[in-house]
Amino acid sequence: MQTRSEITHEGIMKAAVAEFSRSGYDAASVADICKEAGVSKGAFYHHFPSKQKLFLAIMQDWLKGIDKQLFSRRSPDKTIPEMIQDMGSTLAVIFQVASGQLPMFMEFMIQASRDKEVWSAVVAPYRHYQQRFASMIREGIEEGSFREDTDADETAWALMSMAIGILLQGIVDPQAANWEDVTKKGVQMILDGLKRRNE
């Protein structure tokens, strides 16, 4: 069961996501967030020393969620291409979670481009994802699924780029395509390109 303090903590974070999405990071004030969450300023500062720390906490939470969704499905009875294909389906779930949170997602990027501390907090986990992908691809080469001349690092970045691009497009223009199908097809194309041909 959650303690009263945990409920307040989560309530502030939820209110902040709503406020940041609506008004933007700069315009959203601690007073607005407190009002939305129904807490006093005293309670707010008991949980978060500043608006920026709150912002970073939201981001960490979000990235941790993605990490858990993407990399929790490792199963030893599947080949690497099968696992990567599964991750493509997971992306569809991330979409649904992210829908309506475009402004928030964008805020992270803007703040990262303006603030060194936020930048590090965005970029570190991001590079970490790439490394996890790259090791998967190396495993795929070892198990004989992928061509031996595959560059694991560049392939990992290319896969991540596609995922991020699809995420972004799916949020900005959800009606333009069946983004779930685009994801599956895109991942399949890349995997086909990497596949070892049996000569």
Place this chain on the structure above:
Amino acid sequence: MQTRSEITHEGIMKAAVAEFSRSGYDAASVADICKEAGVSKGAFYHHFPSKQKLFLAIMQDWLKGIDKQLFSRRSPDKTIPEMIQDMGSTLAVIFQVASGQLPMFMEFMIQASRDKEVWSAVVAPYRHYQQRFASMIREGIEEGSFREDTDADETAWALMSMAIGILLQGIVDPQAANWEDVTKKGVQMILDGLKRRNE
């Protein structure tokens, strides 16, 4: 030669890009832009009826530039895969132009998510790019370069997703990888996946 009016027009747009990048769209005032451009408010409103119209003009200009860079290289003596590979190299040029303009790029997205008029102005040219890509891929199927079961629309979206993701990552974290190589490799992988195998 440019007329005095054209020089003023461009000066205001340039100043606005600097201001929007530095302070964000909401915080940047017409007064600040005028000061940066060295023009009077009268001159400003002679050229742009509002800050929003100026913003839209900058965006149109930017998208037109990308369109010209990407689709101007059609040459009849090249196969479609060769042409798509060339477009990958063009992306590297777009990078260099875009570097330092992340906040501006993000502003477009945020404003689009909040404002119907901006949204249409972002999404329309964007869908147009996808259609141009899709017709190229259809030509590639017809000329026998790509497998006949290739879904041109989904492939076009997947290629665009990768391009956008690379652009975004290259701007946020330029040091993480050689983005030019990632682009080439990523495009090559997708093309390999689409290639007709000679059975």
